[in-house]
Amino acid sequence: MKIAINGCGIGGPTLAWWLRRYGHEPVLLEKSPCLRKGGHVIDFWGTGYEIAQKMGLFPHLLDDAYIMERMRSVTASGRTTSSLDVRRFQELTQGRYLSIARSDLSRHIYQACEGMETRFGTSIVGIKDEGDKVHVQLSDDSQEDFDLVVGADGLHSKVRALTFGPQSDFEHHTGFYVAAFDLQGYQPRDELTYVSHTVPGRQISRVALRDDHTLILLVFSKRFVSREPENEAAQKSLLRQVYDDMGWETGAILARMDHAENFYFDRVSQIRMPEWTKGRVALLGDAAACASLLAGEGTGLAMTEAYILAGELQRAAGDHRIAFPAYQARLQDYLVRRQDQALKFAGFFAPKNWFSLFVRDVMTNAASIAFLSKLLLGSSFSTDFELPAYHDESSELHPEMKST
Ligand SMILES: Cc1cc2nc3c(=O)[nH]c(=O)nc-3n(C[C@H](O)[C@H](O)[C@H](O)COP(=O)(O)OP(=O)(O)OC[C@H]3O[C@@H](n4cnc5c(N)ncnc54)[C@H](O)[C@@H]3O)c2cc1C
Numbered sequence: 039m040k041i042a043i044n045g046c047g048i049g050g051p052t053l054a055w056w057l058r059r060y061g062h063e064p065v066l067l068e069k070s071p072c073l074r075k076g077g078h079v080i081d082f083w084g085t086g087y088e089i090a091q092k093m094g095l096f097p098h099l100l101d102d103a104y105i106m107e108r109m110r111s112v113t114a115s116g117r118t119t120s121s122l123d124v125r126r127f128q129e130l131t132q133g134r135y136l137s138i139a140r141s142d143l144s145r146h147i148y149q150a151c152e153g154m155e156t157r158f159g160t161s162i163v164g165i166k167d168e169g170d171k172v173h174v175q176l177s178d179d180s181q182e183d184f185d186l187v188v189g190a191d192g193l194h195s196k197v198r199a200l201t202f203g204p205q206s207d208f209e210h211h212t213g214f215y216v217a218a219f220d221l222q223g224y225q226p227r228d229e230l231t232y233v234s235h236t237v238p239g240r241q242i243s244r245v246a247l248r249d250d251h252t253l254i255l256l257v258f259s260k261r262f263v264s265r266e267p268e269n270e271a272a273q274k275s276l277l278r279q280v281y282d283d284m285g286w287e288t289g290a291i292l293a294r295m296d297h298a299e300n301f302y303f304d305r306v307s308q309i310r311m312p313e314w315t316k317g318r319v320a321l322l323g324d325a326a327a328c329a330s331l332l333a334g335e336g337t338g339l340a341m342t343e344a345y346i347l348a349g350e351l352q353r354a355a356g357d358h359r360i361a362f363p364a365y366q367a368r369l370q371d372y373l374v375r376r377q378d379q380a381l382k383f384a385g386f387f388a389p390k391n392w393f394s395l396f397v398r399d400v401m402t403n404a405a406s407i408a409f410l411s412k413l414l415l416g417s418s419f420s421t422d423f424e425l426p427a428y429h430d431e432s433s434e435l436h437p438e439m440k441s442t
Contacts, residue, residue, distance in 0.1 A: 039351075040065065041187070043067065049325075055093055059348075064154060085338055095147065098149070099146050165319060171318070186318050214257055219254050221294055231245070241255075241388050309328040320358075323343055329376045349428030
């Protein structure tokens with residue numbers, strides 16, 4: 039089948055990889071002129087980790103991955119108030135946990151799709167499901183027919199808007215905004231350590247990466263936002279305003295923001311939809327069921343959805359009328375649980391008041407103690423979802439996977 043995938047972030051190329059493996063002809067369409075960079079470091083474990091192994095990504099992924107050691111929270115004057123030994127996460131996941139820049143993960147998945155048809159700078163602008171095929175209008179004014187169309191185009195999905203209705207019907211704002219950018223040559227550096235400074239409703243953090251890069255992440259409450267900024271200049275100006283009196287290194291970091299690479303800014307929202315598919319059109323990843331950065335595993339969830347969607351199509355011999363409902367039935371409860379859990383985690387990023395911040399620091403310190411870490415963090419890392427096997431893995435292992 040010829041399948042259009044709108045969006046080449048994380049879920050899109052993962053789906054394309056599996057569809058090609060099952061003998062289909064995926065076509066990746068990406069609005070940006072090239073693979074998008076930017077975003078923060080992501081923690082990678084659970085089913086996403088397992089799928090990356092199945093895809094044979096590991097030897098390459100490990101070149102860019104980090105095994106982080108510590109998470110440190112500091113006051114305005116730089117004094118440490120809490121510290122967490124994040125090697126505990128390794129124990130909680132039996133060593134199947136790593137950290138990697140979002141852009142590096144996206145690049146590795148895409149590189150595994152080598153030779154696949156990808157049209158950068160092109161996106162779907164019109165969809166007409168004609169029953170036996172989908173007639174698609176593209177941004178380059180061309181028109182084309184596909185057997186299926188998949189929206190893997192993120193939180194602000196165009197495929198969702200064209201097929202299911204406006205974003206406002208499905209978006210649940212968590213009450214936070216996020217910004218991320220990359221500084222070259224920033225000092226100080228604390229290797230393998232997340233360093234953050236939090237006051238009620240606002241957090242700023244930095245993590246030092248290879249080649250003298252430092253990734254900055256800012257998460258703040260919407261109570262500081264009277265009107266949502268519409269462009270990058272307005273977003274940066276809002277950040278300066280919101281973080282004006284934060285102390286610590288905030289002034290130095292924001293002074294360099296204009297020269298930062300790969301600026302990212304968005305609402306922290308969840309997408310909750312009763313149906314992820316309609317006729318021959320399906321949604322995937324953030325487009326279908328964004329759990330937000332509060333879940334800490336948006337990339338892994340998008341990869342899981344991609345794996346299941348491709349697998350159910352394979353199992354149903356390409357019949358989307360069987361595969362699409364099966365895809366949603368397998369995943370929906372699990373994703374709703376992840377979304378609900380994510381909302382409980384909001385206080386970790388930006389606690390509402392000083393008391394909540396104090397409690398967070400006490401809990402963080404406690405989580406460094408072995409038996410308490412399991413008690414406090416165990417549920418965040420429990421994998422209550424088992425990946426189905428859609429093919430005989432023992433005989434069909436990707437050659438590179440055998441070495442992991
Ligand atoms: C540049 C960038 C930085 C990010 N940084 C962070 C971060 O710091 N923290 C965090 O929690 N989450 C971040 N995210 C979101 C995170 O990547 C997703 O939650 C997760 O990876 C789910 O993957 P996805 O494939 O569903 O969506 P995404 O990874 O968001 O990928 C969607 C892709 O679709 C493309 N696209 C969008 N609209 C269209 C269109 N109309 N037509 C064609 N293509 C389209 C986008 O350019 C993107 O490549 C970021 C996303 C991007 C794109």
